[in-house]
Amino acid sequence: MRLIHSFLWMLLASCMLLLGCNRTLVYEIGPLYVYENTSPKRHLKSPKAFISIAYSDLKGVSISNRELDKLSSIYEGIGDKKLGESLIIQLLLGEVQDSKFDLGLWSFPPQDVFISDEGYGHPLEMLYVIASVFVVDNLGNEGITAFKAWCEQEASHALLAHPTPQSLDIQQERVALGEWRERYPDEYEAVQVYFSNVLERWKTMSSTGFVGLKERMAVEMDWRSSILQPQGSANPLILPESFEEVEGDFGSFIGTVYQTFYHRKPTEFEEWYVEKYIRETPDLSPLGLYYSMMTSDEYRYY
Amino acid sequence: MNRRTFIRTLGLAAGSLLASPTLLPAGSLFAPTGSRRVNHVVLCLFAGGIRNLESVHKKDGNLMPYSLYGDEGISRDILPGMDMLPKALGKPLQASGTLFREFRFKSHRTIHYSAHTDIITGVYSKEMKLMKPLDYPTIFEYYRKHSPSYKSGLYAWWISDQAGPFPYLNYSSHPSYGPLYGANVLQPSSLLGLNIGSGPRNFHKEEMLAIDKLQQFLNHQFQSKSLHGGSVENTAEDTARIKDFVIQLISKHESGEWKDPWELGAAMNEDIMNVFVASQVIRAFQPELLVVNMQDSDIGHAIFTQYCNNIRKADFALAKLWETIQSTPGMADDTILIAMPEFGRNLKPNTLVDQYGRAAIDHTGDPTSQEIFCLVLGPEGVVNQQQVFKEERGETIDIVPTIADILGFGEYLPKDLLGGRVLEEVFV
Numbered sequence: 001m002r003l004i005h006s007f008l009w010m011l012l013a014s015c016m017l018l019l020g021c022n023r024t025l026v027y028e029i030g031p032l033y034v035y036e037n038t039s040p041k042r043h044l045k046s047p048k049a050f051i052s053i054a055y056s057d058l059k060g061v062s063i064s065n066r067e068l069d070k071l072s073s074i075y076e077g078i079g080d081k082k083l084g085e086s087l088i089i090q091l092l093l094g095e096v097q098d099s100k101f102d103l104g105l106w107s108f109p110p111q112d113v114f115i116s117d118e119g120y121g122h123p124l125e126m127l128y129v130i131a132s133v134f135v136v137d138n139l140g141n142e143g144i145t146a147f148k149a150w151c152e153q154e155a156s157h158a159l160l161a162h163p164t165p166q167s168l169d170i171q172q173e174r175v176a177l178g179e180w181r182e183r184y185p186d187e188y189e190a191v192q193v194y195f196s197n198v199l200e201r202w203k204t205m206s207s208t209g210f211v212g213l214k215e216r217m218a219v220e221m222d223w224r225s226s227i228l229q230p231q232g233s234a235n236p237l238i239l240p241e242s243f244e245e246v247e248g249d250f251g252s253f254i255g256t257v258y259q260t261f262y263h264r265k266p267t268e269f270e271e272w273y274v275e276k277y278i279r280e281t282p283d284l285s286p287l288g289l290y291y292s293m294m295t296s297d298e299y300r301y302y
Numbered sequence: 303m304n305r306r307t308f309i310r311t312l313g314l315a316a317g318s319l320l321a322s323p324t325l326l327p328a329g330s331l332f333a334p335t336g337s338r339r340v341n342h343v344v345l346c347l348f349a350g351g352i353r354n355l356e357s358v359h360k361k362d363g364n365l366m367p368y369s370l371y372g373d374e375g376i377s378r379d380i381l382p383g384m385d386m387l388p389k390a391l392g393k394p395l396q397a398s399g400t401l402f403r404e405f406r407f408k409s410h411r412t413i414h415y416s417a418h419t420d421i422i423t424g425v426y427s428k429e430m431k432l433m434k435p436l437d438y439p440t441i442f443e444y445y446r447k448h449s450p451s452y453k454s455g456l457y458a459w460w461i462s463d464q465a466g467p468f469p470y471l472n473y474s475s476h477p478s479y480g481p482l483y484g485a486n487v488l489q490p491s492s493l494l495g496l497n498i499g500s501g502p503r504n505f506h507k508e509e510m511l512a513i514d515k516l517q518q519f520l521n522h523q524f525q526s527k528s529l530h531g532g533s534v535e536n537t538a539e540d541t542a543r544i545k546d547f548v549i550q551l552i553s554k555h556e557s558g559e560w561k562d563p564w565e566l567g568a569a570m571n572e573d574i575m576n577v578f579v580a581s582q583v584i585r586a587f588q589p590e591l592l593v594v595n596m597q598d599s600d601i602g603h604a605i606f607t608q609y610c611n612n613i614r615k616a617d618f619a620l621a622k623l624w625e626t627i628q629s630t631p632g633m634a635d636d637t638i639l640i641a642m643p644e645f646g647r648n649l650k651p652n653t654l655v656d657q658y659g660r661a662a663i664d665h666t667g668d669p670t671s672q673e674i675f676c677l678v679l680g681p682e683g684v685v686n687q688q689q690v691f692k693e694e695r696g697e698t699i700d701i702v703p704t705i706a707d708i709l710g711f712g713e714y715l716p717k718d719l720l721g722g723r724v725l726e727e728v729f730v
Binding site for chain 1: 469491535
């Protein structure tokens with residue numbers, strides 16, 4: 001009996017101990033995915049990249065060598081670089097306002113210049129070489145795979161009948177690129193700037209990986225239209241005379257502006273704030289909005 | 303606390319307050335006490351490599367009639383190669399100050415950029431880094447950091463005749479100085495003659511305020527730091543003023559109004575335009591420290607006669623610079639102008655002979671290429687007038703300590719970095 005009594009007391013004590021402890025409750029929820037609004041922008045644009053991207057963003061066409069030299073000269077001539085950049089944006093906005101678009105073509109040398117002993121017979125072959133090196137340098141293995149696939153797909157294209165699209169030898173390409181750079185420094189610079197633009201778009205569009213890169217390449221790298229005939233790729237920014245023109249669809253307008261200048265969608269807060277600000281600030285014009293964004297810190301980065 | 307303890311504690315506290323230094327925004331412990339000789343200094347690098355033989359020794363006549371006494375005619379053989387310039391009237395600049403006829407650039411490194419660096423830093427450089435901030439602090443940084451009151455970038459200007467590395471002379475990478483204390487730079491030949499077409503989109507004041515406010519929001523969302531760590535920066539207000547100035551400069555040049563502002567016709571060159579822009583900076587901002595250079599005389603490598611011709615033009619431009627200073631309220635009678643070549647040229651010519659039978663001259667560091675002059679102009683009562691030193695005296699690295707002395711912050715120069723001296727003999 002005494003033994004039973006002791007056992008009962010021990011049982012009671014154990015129960016009290018167990019019941020007296022805090023219970024840990026685990027609430028399980030479904031997986032939560034947090035998406036970044038954009039890939040992080042850590043790289044400061046070089047002066048030439050800044051100018052050419054600004055030009056292309058505003059006019060929807062690639063900048064010509066002549067225009068790039070002119071605007072770069074202004075940048076070089078002023079010690080306060082931020083001031084220089086804002087002046088360049090003002091000059092571009094002045095042209096946009098007056099609709100005096102410079103649709104100058106890339107100043108490639110005549111085709112016969114490219115018929116060389118090295119076996120490169122067409123300007124597009126130089127572009128191919130540059131593109132392949134850029135892809136390797138900027139997009140990594142995944143980019144190379146996509147690039148090769150794209151080359152195979154496009155191999156039937158007469159202009160892109162490069163001898164080795166399927167066996168990309170980057171070292172060989174790099175040597176060829178060096179030769180081109182030495183022989184045609186201006187053209188090299190022009191194409192380099194062009195690819196800076198293209199690659200920037202790729203990078204910012206591919207924050208969740210390189211899904212669809214092949215498709216994007218097919219669009220972005222339609223060299224015939226986007227380089228040799230830049231007018232054909234014109235995709236100018238919407239430029240309303242006033243904000244009243246976009247009154248009915250502010251959200252879409254702000255989204256387009258963010259996509260154009262920052263290569264990302266605005267957050268809901270940004271969209272709300274900017275819309276509210278525009279509505280409450282009659283002094284601000286659409287060009288003022290563009291100027292504000294193009295001289296902001298984020299626009300300096302890619 | 304008894305009365306005695308209270309008084310003792312109070313005394314100690316007051317004493318330590320008096321003894322403890324005041325930390326100024328510039329980082330110095332006490333405000334400089336040195337008084338200023340004048341409130342503005344303009345340094346004109348009469349550069350491009352000019353031999354004393356052609357300047358102060360007048361071997362081919364007085365090529366610098368605006369600056370130097372003397373009516374020696376220009377050598378007959380090169381006379382047809384000279385452009386027409388307005389005749390110099392009245393007293394030459396030399397009358398308003400002190401001339402060092404035998405100044406020296408005591409280095410064999412007669413490279414334009416390197417010699418510019420030496421003058422602006424006060425140190426003979428041993429190595430040259432192109433397109434990068436300098437190793438040693440510049441006079442601009444010393445001025446902006448050590449002046450007794452805050453000096454914005456509007457007070458310090460570098461007007462560069464050439465692009466390339468020259469615009470980089472406005473600040474150093476020295477850890478105690480840097481772009482925060484740098485000068486504003488204008489490089490006119492990069493800005494002018496570009497045919498900018500429509501011109502900039504200008505925003506009226508109210509819209510600019512709206513833009514600024516929106517931009518604050520945008521920047522806050524991005525939160526980046528040190529965007530332009532590699533550039534001098536101005537306040538929003540100063541930026542607006544400078545931008546207006548640059549736009550006016552470009553527009554007036556494009557309209558033709560400022561293409562030949564001093565009506566020189568064919569004689570107009572980049573040196574004169576550079577000095578003209580410096581003159582406009584003086585008019586617009588009354589800077590306390592401005593450095594401007596000229597380099598067209600470097601054609602002496604190839605065409606001797608044109609070299610002489612460009613010395614004459616530089617002389618004309620220097621006179622215009624002084625005239626501008628003396629007609630600008632706030633700077634007239636309160637400015638010291640220092641003019642000097644960065645170095646000379648070789649004694650022996652090279653093998654290139656021009657159409658007038660004269661051989662060209664290089665600068666490769668021989669003793670003659672280290673001989674230069676230095677002209678220091680200023681108000682009576684501050685600068686000794688009509689004074690000439692014929693013997694060897696002074697060198698290019700003396701310019702930084704001399705400017706610091708003039709502007710009253712000489713005692714704060716880091717003596718371990720600088721080897722020059724104040725040109726005391728200039729001052730009354």
